[in-house]
Amino acid sequence: MSEATLDTSNQTNAQPQAARFAVFGTSFLIGLVLPVTAALLYEGAFRLGLVQARLLPPPSRIFTTLWKLAQSGELTTHVLATTWRVGMGFGLGAFVGMLLGALTGASHNARRLLDPTLQALRAIPSLAWVPLFILWLGIFESSKIALIAVGVFFPVYLGVMAAIANVDRKIVEVGRAFRLSRLALVRRVLLPAILPDFIIAIRSGLGLGFMFVVAAEIMGASEGLGYLLVDGQQLGKPDQILAAIIAFAVLGKIGDWLIVVLTKPFLTWQDTHQRSA
Amino acid sequence: MLTMDTLCKTYPNGTKALEQISLNVDAGEIVALVGGSGCGKTTLLRMISGLEAPSRGSVAIDGETIHAPHPAIGLVFQEARLLPWLTVAENISFGLDNLSKAEQDARVDEALLRVGLAGYGKRWPRELSGGQAQRVSIVRALVTQPKALLLDEPFSALDALTREKLQDHLLALWETHRPTLVLVTHDVEEAVALADRASVLQPKPGRIFADSPIELPRPRDRLSPEFAEAKRLVLKALDGSINQPNPQQTGKVYSPSAGGSF
Numbered sequence: 001m002s003e004a005t006l007d008t009s010n011q012t013n014a015q016p017q018a019a020r021f022a023v024f025g026t027s028f029l030i031g032l033v034l035p036v037t038a039a040l041l042y043e044g045a046f047r048l049g050l051v052q053a054r055l056l057p058p059p060s061r062i063f064t065t066l067w068k069l070a071q072s073g074e075l076t077t078h079v080l081a082t083t084w085r086v087g088m089g090f091g092l093g094a095f096v097g098m099l100l101g102a103l104t105g106a107s108h109n110a111r112r113l114l115d116p117t118l119q120a121l122r123a124i125p126s127l128a129w130v131p132l133f134i135l136w137l138g139i140f141e142s143s144k145i146a147l148i149a150v151g152v153f154f155p156v157y158l159g160v161m162a163a164i165a166n167v168d169r170k171i172v173e174v175g176r177a178f179r180l181s182r183l184a185l186v187r188r189v190l191l192p193a194i195l196p197d198f199i200i201a202i203r204s205g206l207g208l209g210f211m212f213v214v215a216a217e218i219m220g221a222s223e224g225l226g227y228l229l230v231d232g233q234q235l236g237k238p239d240q241i242l243a244a245i246i247a248f249a250v251l252g253k254i255g256d257w258l259i260v261v262l263t264k265p266f267l268t269w270q271d272t273h274q275r276s277a
Numbered sequence: 278m279l280t281m282d283t284l285c286k287t288y289p290n291g292t293k294a295l296e297q298i299s300l301n302v303d304a305g306e307i308v309a310l311v312g313g314s315g316c317g318k319t320t321l322l323r324m325i326s327g328l329e330a331p332s333r334g335s336v337a338i339d340g341e342t343i344h345a346p347h348p349a350i351g352l353v354f355q356e357a358r359l360l361p362w363l364t365v366a367e368n369i370s371f372g373l374d375n376l377s378k379a380e381q382d383a384r385v386d387e388a389l390l391r392v393g394l395a396g397y398g399k400r401w402p403r404e405l406s407g408g409q410a411q412r413v414s415i416v417r418a419l420v421t422q423p424k425a426l427l428l429d430e431p432f433s434a435l436d437a438l439t440r441e442k443l444q445d446h447l448l449a450l451w452e453t454h455r456p457t458l459v460l461v462t463h464d465v466e467e468a469v470a471l472a473d474r475a476s477v478l479q480p481k482p483g484r485i486f487a488d489s490p491i492e493l494p495r496p497r498d499r500l501s502p503e504f505a506e507a508k509r510l511v512l513k514a515l516d517g518s519i520n521q522p523n524p525q526q527t528g529k530v531y532s533p534s535a536g537g538s539f
C-alpha cells in the first residue's frame with residue numbers, strides 16, 4: 001500500500017478557529033451588501049427630498065420606531081408572544097408530522113391507509129380551517145397554535161415520508177446483513193440516513209410556521225408581531241408595519257439559523273459539492 | 278460446511294436466475310464462483326447470505342437451514358457500501374455492538390493495521406479511495422469472525438494493480454482464522470490466484486457448468502507456467518459455459534473434483 005503515511009484524521013479541524021470565524025464573518029458581510037446599499041440609497045433620496053415618504057418611511061424612521069418599541073418593552077412582549085406561538089405550533093406540527101411521516105415512509109400498509117386522507121387534507125387551503133378552529137378552540141391561543149401546527153405538519157410529514165421511502169436499499173441491506181433488529185435498523189441506519197432531508201423538512205416547516213403565525217395574529221390578537229402589523233395599518237403607521245416586518249425577518253432568520261447550527265455537527269460526514277468550495 | 282441443495286430462483290418478474298444449483302463447500306475452503314455477467318452469481322450469493330429466499334431448494338450452514346442473515350456468515354458487497362455517516366473505525370465496528378468498547382477498539386485497530394490503513398480510523402468514507410473503501414468493507418465483515426465469508430466481485434471496480442494487492446491482503450486475512458470463502462468473480466486470474474476450487478456458472482438460467490479443484494501450492498506465482506495452465510483450463514470452461522447450450526458438459530473441460538460437485 002503506497003499511500004503516504006499519515007494521520008490526517010484531524011484534517012477537518014485543522015483550519016484554525018479564528019480563520020473559520022473570519023470566513024463566516026466575510027460571507028455574513030457579503031450578504032448584507034445588497035439590503036444595506038438599498039437602505040442607504042433610499043435614505044439618501046429621502047434626505048434630498050427626491051421621494052415622498054408618507055407611505056414608505058425612510059430606514060432611519062423605521063429604526064427609530066423599532067428602537068422606541070424596544071425601549072418601552074413592547075417589542076419584547078410582541079416578540080415573545082409570537083415566538084411562543086410559533087414554538088408551540090412548530091413543536092406540535094413537527095412532532096406529529098415526523099411520527100406519521102416515519103410510519104407511512106416505513107410501512108407500505110400504513111401509507112395505503114393514511115396517506116390518501118392526509119393528502120386530501122393537504123389540498124385544503126390551511127386558512128380554511130380558521131373558522132372551525134375558532135369554533136372548536138376559541139379565539140385565544142389554542143386556535144392559533146392549531147393553525148400553525150397544521151401549517152408546519154405538512155412539509156414535515158411529506159419530507160420525512162419521502163426521505164424514509166427513498167433510503168438506499170443497498171444501505172438498508174448492510175443493516176440486514178448485520179442482523180439488526182427492526183428498532184436498531186431504524187436507529188442505526190434509517191435515522192442517520194434521512195437526517196439531511198429531515199433537517200430540510202424541519203426548516204421548511206418552520207418557515208410555514210412563521211407564515212401561519214402572521215395569519216393567526218392578523219385574525220385577532222392583542223399582542224404579537226402580527227398584532228403590530230394590524231395596529232399599524234389601522235392607525236396609519238407604516239413605520240410600525242415595517243418595524244414589525246423587520247422583526248419577523250430577524251426572528252425567522254434566527255430560528256432557521258438555530259436549526260442549521262444545532263444540526264451541523266451531525267452532518268460533517270456529508271459528501272456534497274458545497275463542501276469542496 | 279455450506280450446502281446448497283437444488284437451489285432455484287425465479288424473480289417476481291419471471292426472470293429465471295438460477296436452476297438446480299447444488300454445491301458443497303468445506304470448512305476453510307476457498308471456492309471461486311466464476312461466470313459472465315448476468316449468470317446469477319449475485320443471486321446465488323444473496324441466497325447463501327439469507328438476504329434473498331430461494332424459490333426452491335435450500336441452503337444450509339453446518340446442517341442449519343438459512344432463512345435469514347446468519348451470524349456465522351459475513352458478506353462483502355460488490356460496492357463497499359460503507360455507511361457515510363460513520364467514520365472508518367465506526368464502520369468496521371458496525372457488527373461488533375455486543376462487544377465492549379475496548380474490545381471493539383482493539384479489533385478495529387488490529388484490522389486497520391492488517392490492511393495497511395493504520396491511522397485512517399477517524400476518516401470519513403468520503404475521504405477514502407475505492408480500494409481503501411473496499412478494504413474497510415472486507416474488514417468490516419471479517420472482524421465479527423464469521424465462519425464463512427461471501428464476497429461478491431469485491432475487486433471488480435479496481436485497477437489491476439490495486440486488485441492484485443487486495444487479493445494478497447484477502448489471502449493474508451484468510452490465513453488467520455481460515456474462514457470458508459465463497460468468492461464471486463468474473464476474473465479468471467483472480468479465481469486461480471485465490472481459490473482451492475473454481476465453479477463455473479452457465480447463464481440463462483444460472484447452472485453449474487464445471488466444478489474442479491485448482492491444485493496449486495501457495496503462495497502462488499502468477500507468472501509460473503502451472504498458473505497459466507490452470508488459468509487456461511478455467512478460461513476454457515468459461516468459454517464452454519457460454520457457447521454450450523447443453524448443461525450436461527460438466528467435467529469435460531477440466532476434471533471434476535472427487536468431493537466437489539454432485
Ligand SMILES: Nc1ncnc2c1ncn2[C@@H]1O[C@H](COP(=O)(O)OP(=O)(O)O)[C@@H](O)[C@H]1O
Nearest residue numbers: 288290292294313314315316317318319320321
Ligand atoms: N431483483 C431482480 N429482479 C429481477 N431480475 C433480477 C433481479 N436481480 C437480478 N435479476 C436477473 O437475474 C439474472 C442474474 O442476475 P445476477 O445474479 O445479478 O447476475 P451476476 O451477478 O452473475 O451478474 C440476470 O438476468 C438479472 O437480470
Ligand SMILES: [Mg+2]
Nearest residue numbers: 318319320430
Ligand atoms: Mg453480480
